Amino acid sequence: MVKVRMKDLIDKFNLELISGEEGIHRPIQTSDISRPGLEMAGFFTYYPAERLQLLGKTELSFFYGLEDPLKRKERMDRLCTDETPGIIISRSMDVPEELIEASERTEVPILRSNVTTTRLSSRLTNFLEGQLAPSTAIHGVLVDIYGVGVLITGQSGVGKSETALELVKRGHRLVADDSVEIKQESENTLIGNAPELIQHLLEIRGLGIINVMTLFGAGAIRNYKKISLVITLELWDQKKVYDRLGLEEDMMQIIDTKIPRMTIPVRPGRNLAVIIEVAAMNFRLKNMGMNAARQFSERLTREIQTGDYEDTEY
Structure with missing residues (x-):
């Protein structure tokens, strides 16, 4: 039985829905949260696609430093998969256009919060562990x-x-x-x-x-x-x-x-x-x-x- 969906996070943490509205009912299967730093550098061998993805200042700063537009598009396309429950942007930062486009194609919901990355990660983990506990x-x-x-x-x-x-x-x-x-x-x-x-x-x-x-x-x-x-x-x-x-x-x-x-x-x-x-x-x-x-x-x-x-x- 599904215990937590992306919509539950939107309601609980007052998150702003940026794109991928069709995917807000995607289930979250694990309390582990991923910060895809290596993935931004192109290393997707061990990408935990089934986890909730959290992009903070570090990840987005590296992404914006990529000059090749094809690489930027390719990274965001690979970040949004059919398994990915959702992606959250912290600190109210701007959402890359490449991520929005990939979200609309794969229906992966993109959410935004004004909370700092570390604090948001802690709150999300505590909530998910409580909800997904055996x-x-x-x-x-x-x-x-x-x-x-x-x-x-x-x-x-x-x-x-x-x-x-x-x-x-x-x-x-x-x-x-x-x-x-x-x-x-x-x-x-x-x-x-x-x-x-x-x-x-x-x-x-x-x-x-x-x-x-x-x-x-x-x-x-x-x-x-x-x-x-x-x-x-x-x-x-x-x-x-x-x-x-x-x-x-x-x-x-x-x-x-x-x-x-x-x-x-x-x-x-x-x-x-x-x-x-x-x-x-x-x-x-x-x-x-x-x-x-x-x-x-x-x-x-x-x-x-x-x-x-x-x-x-x-």
Whole structure:
């Protein structure tokens, strides 16, 4: 599915359309941006035609220095291909006539911006990386707990939404309920948000759909949050052995990123909201180098090795 077209850049960055209006719906497939300096010198062997092309002062100064009109025409003709999504001129510089002519023949849109080349390149890259980042959707609830993005997963009806409601009442912020859209913005960064249709909404069985922002205020919601921890809720299984010390480290892979995961058994009498709240605080402490389970294990090992630990039978 096409995520970004040239028209989106025109609207987002207020770009001026110079020529090639027929091509403004061309798709952009990569966030990489090319500044065709070597191409202006005639070296097109490795020309990345599929990238958005950005011409700044350096490239155009070299181009205007070419005295042979045939070379100037040939360079611009080769710059505009059927793969090229578009060409942007920075600094509000004049657009070469040769480029306009080539654009009209190939329908490659030529745009112009008044922003400096480096700043424009940075803005375009950040926007395209966000829009073209690998994405997926996961059934669950995403809550911001003490600054930690906690993704709560589990089978339908296990109590994810009810737990999220209790967390919101305790002062934490809801990001998404039922469906969480996740983008991998960098190698180890996953950003979650709610689909626009169900943003700020929470579904509670027996109660229906509630608007968290209306009931609890703007401080009870967030539009997006980095996912740092996954907590899976599952019905208590008598035959399963659950981690009691916290030494086991389980990971869940989402797209290409691995996230720490904890499994919390659900049964009557357990306050899931408090447990998840404490899990988020403990996760923060671990990131600060304070791991209570590991410290206890090391202390116990030392006691056993020194002989001070005595096994007492009752």
